[in-house]
Amino acid sequence: MRILATLLALGVAPAVQPAVVRAEPFQVQVERYLLPNGLVVILHPDHRLPNIVTELSYRVGSRDERPGRTGFAHLFEHLMFMGTEAVPNGKFDSIMEAEGGQNNGATSEDRTYYFESGPSNLLETFLWLEADRLSTLPDGMNKAKLDLQRDVVKNERRQSYENRPYAKMELVLPEKLYPLGHPYHHPVIGSHRDLSAARVSDVTAFFHTFYVPSNAVLIVAGDFDTARAKTLIEHYFGWMKQVPEPTHVEIPTPPPLSKTEIVTLTDAVELPKVTFAFLSPAWFAPDDAECELLAALLGGGKFSRLYQRLVYERKIAESVEVEQRAMQGSGIFLISAIARKDKTAADLETAITEEVERLRTAPPTDREIERARAFLDVEHLREIESMIGLTEAIAQFDFRFGDPSRVPELLSRYQKIGAPAVATVALRVLSKPHLIFRVVPR
Amino acid sequence: MKVALFLSVLFCGNATAMPQPKIESQTRWRPMAAVSQRTANGLRVAVLRQTDLPIVHLVGLVTAGSDCDPEDKPGLANAVAEMLEEGGAASYTRSTLTEALADLGGDLDVEVDQNGVRLTLSTTARHFDRALELMAALMTRPRFEGEEWTREREALISELLKERAEPERIADEVFDRVIFGDGHPYAHSPDGTEAGLRAINVADLRAFYSTHYGPRTTTLLLVGDAPRDAALRVERAFADWKSNAVPAAPPRAATPGAARLVIVDRPGATQSELRIGHVGVASSTSDYAALQLLKTVLGGSFTSRLNQNLRERHGYTYGAHARFKLFRAPGSFDASAAVRTDVTAPAVREILSELEGILKGPTREELRKGRSLLIDQLVETFGHGLLSAQFLGKLLLADLPVDHWQKALDDLDALDVAKTTLSAQRLFFPDRLVIVVVGDRKKIEKSLRALPMVKTVEFRDANGELTR
Numbered sequence: 001m002r003i004l005a006t007l008l009a010l011g012v013a014p015a016v017q018p019a020v021v022r023a024e025p026f027q028v029q030v031e032r033y034l035l036p037n038g039l040v041v042i043l044h045p046d047h048r049l050p051n052i053v054t055e056l057s058y059r060v061g062s063r064d065e066r067p068g069r070t071g072f073a074h075l076f077e078h079l080m081f082m083g084t085e086a087v088p089n090g091k092f093d094s095i096m097e098a099e100g101g102q103n104n105g106a107t108s109e110d111r112t113y114y115f116e117s118g119p120s121n122l123l124e125t126f127l128w129l130e131a132d133r134l135s136t137l138p139d140g141m142n143k144a145k146l147d148l149q150r151d152v153v154k155n156e157r158r159q160s161y162e163n164r165p166y167a168k169m170e171l172v173l174p175e176k177l178y179p180l181g182h183p184y185h186h187p188v189i190g191s192h193r194d195l196s197a198a199r200v201s202d203v204t205a206f207f208h209t210f211y212v213p214s215n216a217v218l219i220v221a222g223d224f225d226t227a228r229a230k231t232l233i234e235h236y237f238g239w240m241k242q243v244p245e246p247t248h249v250e251i252p253t254p255p256p257l258s259k260t261e262i263v264t265l266t267d268a269v270e271l272p273k274v275t276f277a278f279l280s281p282a283w284f285a286p287d288d289a290e291c292e293l294l295a296a297l298l299g300g301g302k303f304s305r306l307y308q309r310l311v312y313e314r315k316i317a318e319s320v321e322v323e324q325r326a327m328q329g330s331g332i333f334l335i336s337a338i339a340r341k342d343k344t345a346a347d348l349e350t351a352i353t354e355e356v357e358r359l360r361t362a363p364p365t366d367r368e369i370e371r372a373r374a375f376l377d378v379e380h381l382r383e384i385e386s387m388i389g390l391t392e393a394i395a396q397f398d399f400r401f402g403d404p405s406r407v408p409e410l411l412s413r414y415q416k417i418g419a420p421a422v423a424t425v426a427l428r429v430l431s432k433p434h435l436i437f438r439v440v441p442r
Numbered sequence: 443m444k445v446a447l448f449l450s451v452l453f454c455g456n457a458t459a460m461p462q463p464k465i466e467s468q469t470r471w472r473p474m475a476a477v478s479q480r481t482a483n484g485l486r487v488a489v490l491r492q493t494d495l496p497i498v499h500l501v502g503l504v505t506a507g508s509d510c511d512p513e514d515k516p517g518l519a520n521a522v523a524e525m526l527e528e529g530g531a532a533s534y535t536r537s538t539l540t541e542a543l544a545d546l547g548g549d550l551d552v553e554v555d556q557n558g559v560r561l562t563l564s565t566t567a568r569h570f571d572r573a574l575e576l577m578a579a580l581m582t583r584p585r586f587e588g589e590e591w592t593r594e595r596e597a598l599i600s601e602l603l604k605e606r607a608e609p610e611r612i613a614d615e616v617f618d619r620v621i622f623g624d625g626h627p628y629a630h631s632p633d634g635t636e637a638g639l640r641a642i643n644v645a646d647l648r649a650f651y652s653t654h655y656g657p658r659t660t661t662l663l664l665v666g667d668a669p670r671d672a673a674l675r676v677e678r679a680f681a682d683w684k685s686n687a688v689p690a691a692p693p694r695a696a697t698p699g700a701a702r703l704v705i706v707d708r709p710g711a712t713q714s715e716l717r718i719g720h721v722g723v724a725s726s727t728s729d730y731a732a733l734q735l736l737k738t739v740l741g742g743s744f745t746s747r748l749n750q751n752l753r754e755r756h757g758y759t760y761g762a763h764a765r766f767k768l769f770r771a772p773g774s775f776d777a778s779a780a781v782r783t784d785v786t787a788p789a790v791r792e793i794l795s796e797l798e799g800i801l802k803g804p805t806r807e808e809l810r811k812g813r814s815l816l817i818d819q820l821v822e823t824f825g826h827g828l829l830s831a832q833f834l835g836k837l838l839l840a841d842l843p844v845d846h847w848q849k850a851l852d853d854l855d856a857l858d859v860a861k862t863t864l865s866a867q868r869l870f871f872p873d874r875l876v877i878v879v880v881g882d883r884k885k886i887e888k889s890l891r892a893l894p895m896v897k898t899v900e901f902r903d904a905n906g907e908l909t910r
Contacts, residue, residue, distance in 0.1 A: 026495055048494070049825045050471050051818065086459035090754065093745045098807065099465055100814030102743065118818050124463040136459060151757030151782075158712045159760045159780045165607035236460065268710065269607040271600065303544035312537075315593060318600040340600040371544045378547035378564050381497040386826040 028407040030394060031226070037242040038214025041233055042394055042404050044221040046387070050119060052222035053387045054126040056134070057113040057395040060210035062190070063183035063249055063329070071153065071190015072198055074107035076206055078149040080114060081105070084136045089145065092129055096122060109184055110328035113395060117388055120223040124232050130218070131236035134211060138204045146203060150195055157189050165269045166338075169437050173277060176263060176435050177332060183249050184330060213237065214245040217398050221391045251329020254279055257433040264438045271318060272339045274348040275437040276356075280324060280331035280429050283400055289413050290425035291324040291333055296372035297364055297422070298322040298335065298355070300379075303371065305358075306337070310351050316343040317351075328400075333429055345438040356430050363423035372422075373414045380410040471817070472851070473824055476663070476834055478844040481677040483684065485657035488844055489672050490665045490834065492827055498666035499831040500573050502561035502581050503839050505689040506654035508632035509556050509769070513625060515641050517634015520554040521591075521598065522650050526561065527552070528594045529647075530585040539580065546573050550580070554632045556769045557725075558839035564828065567667040571675065578679040581660070586647045599636050609715040609780070609880045612706055612904045617717040617878045619906040620704055621774055627693040628769065635905070656685025661838050665831035692770035692841075696721050701875050702898040703890060707883035714786040714881030718793050719776030720874045725768040725840035731853035732865030733766055735812040739804045740764040740796065741777055743815050747796050752779055758789045766869075770841050775869065783882055787889035790877060794895060797872050803863025813854050820847060 031043045065072045083089030096103060101118025116126040161167045171187050178185040218237065220229055256279065281288040298306050299322025310317035317337040325332045335356075337348045384390040384407065394404040476490040508519045527543070527550045530536045543549055546569045551562040561581070565573045605611045615631045622629035630638075662676050669675065698721050727733060741748035741764025748762035762779035777797065781789040804812065823829045837846050877896070879886065891899060901909045 046494075049821050050469060051821045051825065084459075086462075090745070090750075094811075095462070097743055097745045097815060098811045100468075100811075100818035102815070102818070117822060119468045119814070119821070121466050121468040125465055128460060128463050132460065148754070148757050152753055152760060155713070155757070155780075155782055156760040158782065163609060163711055163713045163780070165604075267607075268708065270603040271607075301544050301549045302540045311597065312593070315596065318597065318604055338600075338604055340596065341603055374545060374547035374566070374569075377566050378497065381495055381566070382564065382828060385495060385497065385828055386822070 026408055028390070028394065028405060030404045032398070032404060035213065035234070035238055037238070037240050038245060039237055039240075040217040040398065042217065042219045042398060043226055043229060044219065044391070044394060045224060045226055046221060047223050050223050051117065051387070052120045052123050052126070052220065052224055053115060053117045053391045054123070054130065055113055055115040055219040055391045055395055056130050057111060057217045057219070057399065058210060059215050059248065059399065060112050061108050061110040062186065062188040063109050063251065064210065065186070068194055068197060069202060070186040070194040071188070072194070072202060072206065073112060074188055074190065075149060075153050075195060075198055076203060077105045077107045077112050077114075078153055079141065079145060079203060080133055080137065082141075082145040082149060084132055084140045086132050086136065087129060088140070092133070096125060096129065099125070101126065107188055108327070109188060111399060113392070115388060115391065123220070123224050123229065127232050127236045131240075134213070134216070135240055137211070138207050141200055141203050143200055146198065146200055150198065153189075154192060154195060157192070161189060165267060166273050166439050168265055168267060169275060169439060172263060172265070173332070173435070173437070176261065177257070177277060177279060178254050178330070182254055183251055184254070184327065209246050212243040212246070213240050214243060217395060219391050219394055221387055221394070254330055257435070260433045260436065262436045262438065264440060266442045267439050269439065269441055271341065272345040272348070272441065273336060273439040274345050274352065275334060275336035276352060277435040277437065278333040278429055278432060280333035281326065282330050283326045283328055287425045287428065288324065288326050288331065289417055290422045291326075291331065291429060292376060293369060293372045293414060293417060293422050294426050295322040295324045295333070296375045297368050300372060300375040306335070306352070306355055309355055310337055310348070314351055316340055316347045345440060349436060359423065359426045359430065364419045364426070366419050369417070369419045369422060376414055377411050384410070471821055473820055473847050475848065476844050477673070479673060481657070481680065483657040483681065485676070485680050485683070486661040487673045487676045488661060488663045488834065488838065489668060490830060491668055492665065493667045495827070496567040496667050497827060498565060498567050498570055498573075498664065498668050499828055500563045500565075500577050501663040501665070501831050501835050502559070502577055503661040503663060503835050504559040504581075504655055505557070505659045505839065506650070507554055507556050507558040507839070508630070509627040509693050509771070510650070510654055510690050511627065511630070511634070514638070515634075515646060516630040516638035517598070517632070518638070518642055518646060518650050519559070520632050520634060521595070521639065521642055522647050523552050523554050523559045523561065524598065525586055525591060525594060525647055526550070526580040526584045529587045529590045531580040532583040534579065536587065536590050539576070542576055546576070556628050556632065556773070557836075560832070560835045560839065562831065570669060570672075574675060574679050577662075581655070582680060582683040584651065586644050586651070588644045591644050591647065595639050595642070598633070598639055602633055602636060605633065606904050609708060609711065609713070613715040613717045613778070613878055613880045616704060616706055616880070616902055616906045617719070617776060617876065618774065620702075620876050620878065621699065621719070621721050622696045623699055626696045628696065628771070628773070652685065652687065654687050654690065656687030657683050658685070659687045659689050663831060663835055663838065665834070666827040692724070695772045698871070698874050699876070700898065701873060702900060703877045703879070703896045705883055705887060705890070705899065705901050706878070706880040706904060707901065708880055709882055709884075711880070711882045712783055713780045714783055714879050714886055715780050716790060716793065717776045717778050717878040718790070718797070718875055719774060720871050720876060722766050722773045722775040723768070723869065724772045725770060725842055727768075729865040729868055731850050732857055732862045733869055734816055734850070735809065735854065735857060735862060736800060736804065736866055736869060737764050737766055738812040738815050739808045740800050745811070747799065748777055748779070748793065751792050751796060752781065752789060756785070756788070756792065758782060758785045758792070762793070768840055783885050786879060786881055786886040787893055790879070790890065791893060794872065794875070797870060797875065800870055801866055801872065803859055803866050806859055809857065809859055809862060813857070816854060817851070820851075
């Protein structure tokens with residue numbers, strides 16, 4: 001619960017008619033409007049099942065943290081569940097669970113979101129609970145609540161990064177890739193020291209800056225009556241005063257690395273792992289879709305280039321993984337492999353370097369791109385199969401474009417991209433200085 | 443400056459707390475039923491159509507799980523399932539088969555547990571026929587190429603080594619081994635052991651396949667945007683499949699062992715991974731609804747007793763959970779959490795006290811909450827193609843009927859505090875608890891030994907072997 005997630009790119013390229021119209025059209029019906037106080041409201045009715053999802057998405061993430069307070073946006077997310085005067089600590093969960101509702105929250109570099117999911121008779125309850133904490137949270141905040149969630153978050157850090165095989169790299173990666181002072185320089189989970197340093201006054205100040213209607217989007221999806229939902233939303237959120245939207249930090253384009261650097265980490269593992277990390281395009285920035293296709297072509301499934309070469313032919317890898325991890329202001333292209341028994345990090349590095357080189361001599365073919373598209377189609381459809389997944393996609397499209405009806409572009413944006421474009425982007429992104437992480441057994 | 447800003451913002455929040463809204467009653471929902479039928483050769487086909495998104499999941503279910511592994515070849519069932527794709531099938535080599543699957547958008551997802559095999563192929567609706575053809579090829583005509591097995595065996599062994607670094611897996615596997623006891627089919631992980639995999643040759647794969655794979659041990663489950671006549675198309679695709687294979691009988695029930703503490707040393711670990719439980723009940727239990735309810739109350743939601751105690755009251759963990767594994771023969775019950783190293787013993791004590799407490803049954807509020815949560819989870823499951831495919835697949839492999847949840851919902855309605863409390867006394871045995879702790883031994887052993895309920899202590903390695 002209260003998960004920490006790096007939100008991956010859900011992307012769209014500029015709206016150009018696809019060159020080939022394919023057979024899987026689907027639509028996402030949404031109504032979007034603005035309350036006078038600046039709150040964006042998005043309604044997505046779907047009456048197939050008697051349940052609803054509500055989500056409040058705030059434009060704040062780890063990028064907005066002050067020096068010495070890394071991890072604070074996520075710690076704050078935990079505190080949003082610690083009660084108010086009307087809904088004392090513990091009641092937020094117990095009120096909704098008593099009727100079958102559940103909730104969670106997640107924090108990324110750019111955004112923090114909270115969602116509830118449950119039977120449709122809880123619509124008003126969910127709206128009331130979200131409105132209550134958005135308007136009154138600091139009134140009941142105290143050091144005891146902060147201390148308890150500080151402990152929980154530190155446990156989350158231990159469970160998800162420190163005590164999990166190969167995961168420590170995630171703590172070092174942003175610090176190595178983005179320069180000191182860059183909003184993405186530190187990991188979302190933060191450091192133990194900074195978590196220890198957080199004070200109640202930080203909580204209050206953060207709340208009043210970022211947790212205001214003009215910095216939020218409310219999404220309601222599922223089995224509800226639109227007119228009634230609008231009345232309820234007006235009742236619970238409409239009275240809130242307009243507070244100017246906070247200024248968001250600019251995300252500067254990170255400078256290229258001056259040289260390729262090797263970082264060696266030891267871990268309680270038996271098999272070495274190697275990860276190549278390159279700076280890459282941001283969410284739906286030019287070249288992002290090409291990078292997604294490139295990732296699928298290199299590492300999406302057993303017929304991908306790296307899996308074929310490293311796992312089947314050379315038999316040096318246990319597994320490979322390639323990911324275009326796109327954030328709002330920048331992206332990270334990751335190629336990683338875990339060694340087979342008795343193989344070394346050096347074996348993997350050599351082979352990965354050769355495969356990256358081979359993109360030059362044997363550029364992607366149309367057939368490979370067609371397969372990469374098929375892979376991404378299934379991936380994205382799986383993401384939005386659940387109501388919660390679809391709601392999150394709506395939130396991301398609104399965050400990026402202010403237009404949630406563009407969700408189907410998750411799939412359609414790949415249709416017009418051909419093999420030459422992917423080849424060009426591959427050379428552009430993968431020929432730059434990068435990081436090589438070696439995780440080796442202790 | 444900071445203080446001034448702080449004061450000024452305090453004034454603009456001035457909110458009037460709104461009263462809690464009334465919650466109206468919810469209309470009763472019945473899960474949609476999957477349509478199930480048998481073809482002429484005995485294959486079961488179950489279909490749950492949902493056509494909002496153009497994605498379809500084809501799931502092959504075979505009662506050929508790790509409970510069928512020979513004692514000296516743990517991992518055989520999993521190896522056979524993996525080799526359906528990895529060893530080529532019909533006219534396809536391994537390479538042309540993975541290529542054909544890649545054209546559909548991905549790989550075959552292979553999952554093997556104690557009840558059986560789940561093979562999932564997710565693809566876009568326009569590829570349905572091709573996906574069905576490939577599924578039929580690899581399920582009915584696998585080639586089990588020798589060279590491919592030599593390669594795949596090494597890959598599976600490397601996977602074992604990778605997983606041996608994961609504290610959650612170590613804890614799960616050591617727990618199973620201890621509670622079921624060496625020699626019981628549920629005592630080993632479906633992934634097997636290095637020695638077990640080395641002992642398997644191609645003849646073993648073929649023999650296992652012909653004993654356990656056939657139309658009468660198989661269900662093809664289709665969920666999502668499948669054609670209206672999908673069942674007919676399945677019948678045609680699998681029509682030539684002939685086999686004498688029949689479902690194996692469930693294993694004997696494991697003999698409950700003595701309570702004890704088991705420590706697996708993981709020097710330097712910042713958390714201890716805990717599993718506390720015992721042998722449970724079979725999937726056919728008449729306490730099914732009560733079991734789901736008690737699991738929810740004890741450790742199946744955020745406000746569950748375990749999570750409230752260990753996470754929200756004490757800050758020991760990021761989350762605490764309870765779980766029943768339901769197999770055809772009695773499975774397991776366990777409470778679990780990853781806790782900070784320095785609070786390992788107090789965390790164990792808190793879990794033990796919650797397990798004592800659950801014997802007294804749920805409160806009326808908990809009963810109501812558990813029921814609402816279970817119904818909502820079911821609604822959400824049925825709203826999600828892949829989740830409903832996994833959910834139905836697991837039910838069917840556990841030998842439960844395709845409409846099992848319709849009856850379970852009625853049973854859930856009929857539960858009251860007294861009945862659920864009686865069930866609790868049939869499901870939880872605090873005097874038989876096995877406590878598995880994967881953590882830094884030199885930091886946790888002394889305080890764990892000092893717990894009053896700890897009588898016997900043993901040490902095991904990450905493979906579950908006894909050590910000093």
